[in-house]
Amino acid sequence: MSKLERTAAILVAAGRGLRAGSGGPKQYRSIGGQTVIYRAMAPFCRHPQIFAVQPVLHPDDKAVFGDAVCALRHEPPADGGATRQASVHAGLEALAGHKPDVVLIHDAARPFVSAALISRAIDAASRTGAAVPAIAVTDTIKLIDDDGNVLATPDRARLRIAQTPQAFRFEAILDAHRRAARERRSDFTDDAALAEWAGLTVATFEGDPANMKLTTPEDFVREEARLGALLGDVRTGSGYDVHAFGDGDHLMICGVRVPHARGFLAHSDGDVGLHALVDAILGALADGDIGSHFPPSDPRWKGAASDRFLKYALERVTARGGRVAHLDVTLICERPKIGPFRDAMRARIAEIASLSLSRVAVKATTSERLGFTGREEGIAAMASATIRLPWDDKGWDDRGCEDKGRSD
Structure with a gap:
């Protein structure tokens, strides 16, 4: 053509x-x-x-x-x-x-x-x-x-x-x-x-x-x-991240700019939601964690947008012939209030991951004024990722049982 x-x-x-x-x-x-x-x-x-x-x-x-x-x-x-x-x-x-x-x-x-x-x-x-x-x-x-x-x-x-x-x-x-x-x-x-x-x-x-x-x-x-x-190997991974507050006038959370009186102290943009999701996906792949792929000591990631990290993790699923089935994030903070931004956060994650909106969950809770989140010193995030990979015979014998290193 x-x-x-x-x-x-x-x-x-x-x-x-x-x-x-x-x-x-x-x-x-x-x-x-x-x-x-x-x-x-x-x-x-x-x-x-x-x-x-x-x-x-x-x-x-x-x-x-x-x-x-x-x-x-x-x-x-x-x-x-x-x-x-x-x-x-x-x-x-x-x-x-x-x-x-x-x-x-x-x-x-x-x-x-x-x-x-x-x-x-x-x-x-x-x-x-x-x-x-x-x-x-x-x-x-x-x-x-x-x-x-x-x-x-x-x-x-x-x-x-x-x-x-x-x-x-x-x-x-x-x-x-x-x-x-x-x-x-x-x-x-x-x-x-x-x-x-x-x-x-x-x-x-x-x-x-x-x-x-x-x-x-x-x-x-x-x-x-x-x-x-074809994609019968179902894996689930979990992730956790936390960032303290510092100077600034907004926070990046799940890919969305949220106005706030403080910013994040972080090497990248400090997006705790996306960082936790990256670790959850890498965990499902048994492929290290976000720090091993994007070390804070590397100046390339200073101020980087965290959607780059999430896209990278997703590409590693695709490279294995798999796909993401579901992503779930829980944000733990007293402020800012997540409710007004929840739908935008879900939509942004769905956009990055090429998922339907029904396959992305974003939730929020407080710690009842306990701990560093209760004192409004920062935000924590937990995430889980469910992925599906093609079956292969690596680590399994022909009966579907784990290979314990038999010599026979």
Whole structure:
């Protein structure tokens, strides 16, 4: 793809998902510890070739959407329509002012899209103008009549299962959608079908069998089990930090600037909440503590923002093939009062950790005027982190028992 081309993505998330059973729209349900929509959207937000991600939502879902993807950068959501086709059209019109060269259109119900598949989609659209990911059909397919009788058996060698993201030159697919709207055609089930109707030649490129669409309750059960098996090593770590007060007019607590008559005495910004979280994550990894990775004697960390330390700890989880499932902080102080800032603190931690807000807790308590916190000499923080790592055989024998160093 030419470096001058600009690629945007549309995430279609306005459906109600009735076939998925009870529990609300399927895109906001949790699977493997994260919402479906977060999993579907994050790879596009993080892809280096995509400059804008345009969500298209049901108007009633804006609050739950914001909670689910608060850590991701995206365009203001567009209101979806009564059909998938209408929702895609709304997303295209919302992006028109950005003038992208290429657009990828992806269903929020496909939460396992990979960066490699996104790259293939961008390349295919640049080469062909219109392309869809496709995988081969492995079962024999039957064409039946209204009574369920077999009419024909198509040659499966020529059959493909279409997936998303479907990729197009932006102006071409926008023109096709506008034409369909003018002619009151609203029966297209995907954008490739609409593009074919508009006279575009639609190519295919290699899809991904893992990029499946969640449709039924059984899909959720199966994929939850698969993800649980992949990341079945659940670890919990704890952390503790304390900082004394010194001169200043504010405190950094859980990534939020809190006005106060005192500041922290600290080598970095003194953020006790984030420091405790770093130690909790490193503890879950059995990977030392914050002091061993960021020694106070190192001048590089003087005055450093503590979100750098937390990002570092999170990257070490990712490097092990794992993910963070939950973060919990308890702040112990008489003042400042944490309540007015609690939601902002949760949101900031969620943003740094790329977690949904429901996976971050911030609590506060006093020490009933006892000890250094009771005398308002400083603040203490306790934290816990739950992470999930892939199973491996390091330290375990083939029965799942700890290897005690047997020589047999």
